[in-house]
Amino acid sequence: MNYMSYSINDKKKLKKGLLKKKNYVLGAQFCGCSLRSQTKLAGFTLIEVIVAIGIISSVTVGAISGISLSLSSAARIKNNLIAANLAQEGLEITRSIRDRDWHLGNSFGASLANGIYIVDWSSQSLISFSDTFLKIDSNGFYNYALGQDTIFKRKITIENSSQNPATVEKTAKVEISWQEKSGPKLIQAELRLFNWR
Amino acid sequence: MSKKGFTLVELIVAVFIFSVLMVIAVGSFVSALSLQRRALNIKKVEENSRFILELMAREIRVANPINTTDNGCPGSGTSILTFQHPVNGLIEYSLSGNQVHRKVDGADSIISNPDIEVSRLTFCVSGNAVSDDRQPRVTIILSLKTGGAAAEKANIDLQTTASQRVLSD
Numbered sequence: 001m002n003y004m005s006y007s008i009n010d011k012k013k014l015k016k017g018l019l020k021k022k023n024y025v026l027g028a029q030f031c032g033c034s035l036r037s038q039t040k041l042a043g044f045t046l047i048e049v050i051v052a053i054g055i056i057s058s059v060t061v062g063a064i065s066g067i068s069l070s071l072s073s074a075a076r077i078k079n080n081l082i083a084a085n086l087a088q089e090g091l092e093i094t095r096s097i098r099d100r101d102w103h104l105g106n107s108f109g110a111s112l113a114n115g116i117y118i119v120d121w122s123s124q125s126l127i128s129f130s131d132t133f134l135k136i137d138s139n140g141f142y143n144y145a146l147g148q149d150t151i152f153k154r155k156i157t158i159e160n161s162s163q164n165p166a167t168v169e170k171t172a173k174v175e176i177s178w179q180e181k182s183g184p185k186l187i188q189a190e191l192r193l194f195n196w197r
Numbered sequence: 198m199s200k201k202g203f204t205l206v207e208l209i210v211a212v213f214i215f216s217v218l219m220v221i222a223v224g225s226f227v228s229a230l231s232l233q234r235r236a237l238n239i240k241k242v243e244e245n246s247r248f249i250l251e252l253m254a255r256e257i258r259v260a261n262p263i264n265t266t267d268n269g270c271p272g273s274g275t276s277i278l279t280f281q282h283p284v285n286g287l288i289e290y291s292l293s294g295n296q297v298h299r300k301v302d303g304a305d306s307i308i309s310n311p312d313i314e315v316s317r318l319t320f321c322v323s324g325n326a327v328s329d330d331r332q333p334r335v336t337i338i339l340s341l342k343t344g345g346a347a348a349e350k351a352n353i354d355l356q357t358t359a360s361q362r363v364l365s366d
Contacts, residue, residue, distance in 0.1 A: 074239040085357035096360035099332035121336045140338040141271045142356045
């Protein structure tokens with residue numbers, strides 16, 4: 001029994017590698033082919049093994065990097081959410097400082113001079129800017145006085161509006177910036193305050 | 198020739214290589230699974246806190262009046278806040294059994310997911326006293342966490358402030 005006695009169908013299968021092992025063992029028994037050539041034909045070549053390992057490992061690496069990407073974006077979204085709430089707080093406090101002017105009988109914008117500032121959750125007026133991290137204390141308050149530094153910085157910018165005079169409209173911008181492994185991140189929000197109560 | 202098998206050494210080497218590969222494969226699958234759970238937990242706390250804070254801040258802005266009186270923060274915040282909403286009626290937010298409750302005209306509902314634990318809800322009301330020349334404002338401190346193994350846990354500490362829109366001295 002040798003190659004030539006296979007059916008055409010078998011030869012096709014042989015080419016595809018489906019019959020390889022079984023028939024070559026048979027072939028070796030009956031045709032007395034050398035062990036060397038039998039081994040060479042019957043097993044995987046080094047190239048095949050390398051390609052197979054390459055494919056498997058690239059699939060695995062792909063899957064794992066996909067999962068770790070999903071984790072790191074979840075963590076980034078978390079920081080984004082904290083920053084968005086701190087930004088909202090900055091704008092609400094600025095608005096509350098404008099409203100306080102009404103209670104005090106001041107004119108619009110009396111406490112909102114142009115410049116850069118910081119505000120605390122308890123601030124009743126804008127505090128001149130210093131480039132410091134917000135802290136979080138043991139009660140969970142983000143503030144500037146107590147607790148451990150967080151990764152967030154908050155900056156409030158008061159400007160005149162380009163459309164209206166300063167007696168009618170003021171623009172408050174808040175910037176929350178923080179550092180991540182992938183680089184610096186920034187959230188900006190803007191509030192238009194009018195001489196209107 | 199046809200009876201040639203594996204030698205013991207060959208077998209041991211083969212088993213060793215196979216087990217090394219399996220340990221690597223299983224280890225990476227297990228760690229992938231735990232990373233995935235962690236990502237899911239982060240998303241859970243994030244979605245819950247987004248919903249809770251958004252709902253509160255939206256209602257507090259238009260509240261009139263805020264019934265809870267000023268409390269000396271940060272030392273003694275309260276975990277219960279009541280106010281009158283112009284459309285929805287009398288609203289009370291509170292923390293009970295590690296879940297956030299929202300009572301509307303006495304009808305209680307839980308607005309946080311039972312999967313997560315609300316470890317802190319503090320309201321800090323200021324400017325609500327009569328003639329204090331301040332606009333009422335509420336600072337909300339919200340901390341959420343999930344259970345699970347140490348490597349899979351997620352937590353978040355949030356703070357935001359809402360200033361009452363209606364002028365009220």
